[in-house]
Amino acid sequence: xxxxxxxxxxxxxxxxxxxxxxxxxxxxxxxxxxxxxxxxxxxxxxxxxxxxxxxxxxxxxxxxxxxxxxxxxxxxxxxxxxxxxxxxxxxxxxxxxxxxxxxxxxxxxxxxxxxxxxxxxxxxxxxxxxxxxxxxxxxxxxxxxxxxxxxxxxxxxxxxxxxxxxxxxxxxxxxxxxxxxxxxxxxxxxxxxxxxxxxxxxxxxxxxxxxxxxxxxxxxxxxxxxxxxxxxxxxxxxxxxxx
Numbered sequence: 194x195x196x197x198x199x200x201x202x203x204x205x206x207x208x209x210x211x212x213x214x215x216x217x218x219x220x221x222x223x224x225x226x227x228x229x230x231x232x233x234x235x236x237x238x239x240x241x242x243x244x245x246x247x248x249x250x251x252x253x254x255x256x257x258x259x260x261x262x263x264x265x266x267x268x269x270x271x272x273x274x275x276x277x278x279x280x281x282x283x284x285x286x287x288x289x290x291x292x293x294x295x296x297x298x299x300x301x302x303x304x305x306x307x308x309x310x311x312x313x314x315x316x317x318x319x320x321x322x323x324x325x326x327x328x329x330x331x332x333x334x335x336x337x338x339x340x341x342x343x344x345x346x347x348x349x350x351x352x353x354x355x356x357x358x359x360x361x362x363x364x365x366x367x368x369x370x371x372x373x374x375x376x377x378x379x380x381x382x383x384x385x386x387x388x389x390x391x392x393x394x395x396x397x398x399x400x401x402x403x404x405x406x407x408x409x410x411x412x413x414x415x416x417x418x419x420x421x422x423x424x425x426x427x428x429x430x431x432x433x434x435x436x
Contacts, residue, residue, distance in 0.1 A: 195226075195227045197219070197222045197223055198222075199227075200222040200225050200226075200227065200301065201218050201219060201222040203227075203248075203250055203301055204218055204221065204222060204225070204248070204301065205218065206250070206273075206274050207248050207274045207276065208274070208321070208325070209248075209276060209318070209321055209322065209325060210318070210321075212317055212321065213315065213317060213318050213321075214315070214317070217311060217315055217318065220311070221303060221307065221308075221311060224303075224304055224307050225301055225302065225303045225304075226301070226302050227250075227299060227300070227301060227302075228299070228300050228301075228302050229297065229298065229299050229300075230252075230294040230297070230298045230299075230300070231294065231297060232294055232295065232296045232297060233293060233294060234293070234294050234298075235291060235292065235293050235294075236254065236277070236292040236293070236294065236298070236300065237288055237291065237292055238288070238291045239258065239287070239288055239289055239290050239291045240287050240288065241287060241288050242287060242288075243278065243281035243282045243285065243286060243287060243288055243305055244304065244305055245282070245302040245303060245304060245305055246276055246277070246279060246282045246302070246303040246305060246308050247276065247277040247278075247292065247300045247301070247302055247303075248274065248275070248276050248277075248300060248301040248302075248303065249271050249272070249273050249274060249275050249276070249277070249298065249300050250273055250274060250299045250300060250301060251273060251297075251298065251299040252273070252294060252295065252296050252297055252298035252299060253270060253271065253272050253294075253295040253296060253298070253369070253370065254270075254271040254277070254292050254293065254294055254295060254298055255267050255269070255270055255271070255292075255293050255295055255374060255377075256268045256269040256270075256271060256277070256278075256290045256291070256292055257290060257291045257292075257293060258289075258290055258291075266377070266380075267374060267377035267378050268290055268378075269290075269378070270295075270369075270370055270374060270375075270378050271292075272369065276325070277292055278290060278292075279322060279325065279326060279329075280326060282305045282308060282309075283305075283308070283309060283312065283322065283326075285305065285309070295370065295374065335423055335424070338423055339351060339423065340380055342423070343417070343418075345379070345380075345381050345385050345386075345389050346388075346389040346392045346393060347416065347417045347418070348379045348380075348381070349375075349379060349381070349386065349389045349390070349393065350393060350396065350398070350413050350416060350417040351417050351419070351424060352375065352378075352379060353366065353393075353398065353405055353407065353413070354410065354413060354414060354417065354419065354424075355424075356368075356369070356405070357407060357410060364406065364407045364408070364410065365404065365405070365406055365407075366404070366405040366406075366407070367403055367404055367405075368403040368404070368405065371403075372386055372403075373386075393413070396409070396412050396413045396416040397409030397410065397412045397413055398413060
């Protein structure tokens with residue numbers, strides 16, 4: 194059983210709430226709960242009323258669309274600490290995507306009505322959420338451009354470069370998800386991803402099981418045609434929330 198103090202500490206781990214006044218966090222924590230989900234369990238389905246803002250604390254979640262004509266599409270793969278579909282919560286609209294646990298998952302659930310009320314009276318939280326929504330929108334636009342402008346092999350290469358950047362420029366990486374999920378996120382079939390892995394060997398990349406070795410990351414960047422406008426992560430969210 195988690196106490197409000199435990200929930201308050203957990204909320205502080207999220208960039209959304211790290212700068213919010215203590216009394217506001219305490220008020221939110223009184224109505225917020227921890228929930229756990231088993232592997233493959235759905236947190237919610239597309240079309241459901243957005244009753245809660247979900248904050249992922251442990252595990253991984255895939256955001257999916259469909260199935261339409263029997264095909265499901267993976268739109269995003271979420272890792273801690275991140276929030277689900279904030280736009281639906283703030284606008285009181287149905288979820289446009291479904292959320293399914295990849296493995297065992299622990300989340301915080303914040304009542305949507307409570308959050309909308311707090312946002313209307315707390316400028317710092319409102320500003321932080323606006324910045325987060327803007328950042329999510331820009332990343333989605335970049336993802337669409339990546340799908341339209343790059344080959345499957347280049348998309349995989351860009352994904353690996355992004356992993357290397359997140360892991361401090363390391364040349365040895367561990368894939369955070371199974372390959373079929375990464376393939377789905379990159380709009381590839383597992384077979385296409387296997388062929389892309391083979392093709393990347395000529396660009397200095399070796400993939401053995403879930404471990405990746407980048408022998409020549411500069412060659413990989415040239416092959417993928419890394420572009421600052423398209424590929425650089427935005428910093429606005431973090432700038433707006435710094436105090």
